[in-house]
Amino acid sequence: CLHCSGRCCSLSVLIPPTFIKKLMNVQEIWGSVVTMECKVAGSLPMSVEWTKGSRKITTSSKHKLSHVDNTVSLELKLAESGDTGEYSCKVMHLNLVSLWVLVPPSFVAEPEPQAVFPKSTVHFRSIFQGTPPFTVKWFKDDSELVTGPTCTLGLEKYSSTLELHSVGPLQDGIYSCQVSNEAGTVKSAAELLVKGVTILFFYGDNYKIMFADSTAYLQLRTTKFEDNGVYTCEAHNDAGSASCSTILTVQGQLLNGYLAFNPSIFLMLDLL
Structure with a gap:
C-alpha cells in the first residue's frame, strides 16, 4: 500500500x-x-x-x-x-x-443385595456408562476377586457380571464393583447373605437343649416313667421345614439320657 x-x-x-x-x-x-x-x-x-x-x-x-x-x-x-x-x-x-x-463412569444399574440358600449359584451384574475403555474390578469386602474355582467374572462393553458357585456361609459379605476410566472411578456394593438353619425342639422344664457341629441334642436332666413317649425334632429355614421323631422308653431309672438328631440329611432333602 x-x-x-x-x-x-x-x-x-x-x-x-x-x-x-x-x-x-x-x-x-x-x-x-x-x-x-x-x-x-x-x-x-x-x-x-x-x-x-x-x-x-x-x-x-x-x-x-x-x-x-x-x-x-x-x-x-x-x-x-x-x-x-x-x-x-x-x-x-x-x-x-x-x-x-x-466422561467419568457412572452406574446405570448397580449390583443388588441377595439372600440365598447354601449351594446356590449367585449372579451380580452392573451396567455403567462413560467414555471407554474401562477397567472393572470386583471385590469381596476388601479383597479383589479373580476368575477361579469359586467365581467367574465377565465383562462386556458397558456391563460386567460376577457369578459365585455353590455358595456357603464363608461367602457371606459385601461384594462391590469398581469401574474406572481416565476421567475417574466409581464403586457400588451389595450384600450377600447365605441363609442358615434354625433348629426347634419341643421340650419341657426338665429338658436341656444343645446344638453343636450341625448336631442337635436334647438332654433329659432327670428321667421318669412319665417321660415315655414320642420326641420330635424340627429343622426350619426359609425354604421349609423337616422333622424326625424317636420313641423313648424308660426302663427302671435312667439318668442323664440323651437323644441326638442330625438334621443335615433332612435339610439336604429340603434344599435340593
Missing part, C-alpha cells in the same frame, strides 16, 4: 497472517474448563473466526473468545459429551484441532 504527501511517500507492506503457534489436540475431563490457544503473525488488524465443525462459535455464557495482540484463544467449559469434535480457528488461514471430552 503506497501513501504520498507532497514529495514524501511511505510504503506499507501488508503481511498475510501465519500461525507461529498452532492449536494442539486436547483431551480433558468432563466438567473442566478448556482453553485452546494459538499465536498468529501478520499485519493488523486481523479477523478471527472460531468454528466447531460447520457451526460458527460466538461469545456466550459457555464460550469465551479472546484476541490480544497476536494471541487468539477460545475458552469453554466441558458440560456435555457433545462438546467432543473438531474446532478450528480461521485468520485468513485454517487450523484444525480435535477435542475429546472424557
Whole structure:
C-alpha cells in the first residue's frame, strides 16, 4: 500500500497472517474448563473466526473468545459429551484441532443385595456408562476377586457380571464393583447373605437343649416313667421345614439320657 504527501511517500507492506503457534489436540475431563490457544503473525488488524465443525462459535455464557495482540484463544467449559469434535480457528488461514471430552463412569444399574440358600449359584451384574475403555474390578469386602474355582467374572462393553458357585456361609459379605476410566472411578456394593438353619425342639422344664457341629441334642436332666413317649425334632429355614421323631422308653431309672438328631440329611432333602 503506497501513501504520498507532497514529495514524501511511505510504503506499507501488508503481511498475510501465519500461525507461529498452532492449536494442539486436547483431551480433558468432563466438567473442566478448556482453553485452546494459538499465536498468529501478520499485519493488523486481523479477523478471527472460531468454528466447531460447520457451526460458527460466538461469545456466550459457555464460550469465551479472546484476541490480544497476536494471541487468539477460545475458552469453554466441558458440560456435555457433545462438546467432543473438531474446532478450528480461521485468520485468513485454517487450523484444525480435535477435542475429546472424557466422561467419568457412572452406574446405570448397580449390583443388588441377595439372600440365598447354601449351594446356590449367585449372579451380580452392573451396567455403567462413560467414555471407554474401562477397567472393572470386583471385590469381596476388601479383597479383589479373580476368575477361579469359586467365581467367574465377565465383562462386556458397558456391563460386567460376577457369578459365585455353590455358595456357603464363608461367602457371606459385601461384594462391590469398581469401574474406572481416565476421567475417574466409581464403586457400588451389595450384600450377600447365605441363609442358615434354625433348629426347634419341643421340650419341657426338665429338658436341656444343645446344638453343636450341625448336631442337635436334647438332654433329659432327670428321667421318669412319665417321660415315655414320642420326641420330635424340627429343622426350619426359609425354604421349609423337616422333622424326625424317636420313641423313648424308660426302663427302671435312667439318668442323664440323651437323644441326638442330625438334621443335615433332612435339610439336604429340603434344599435340593
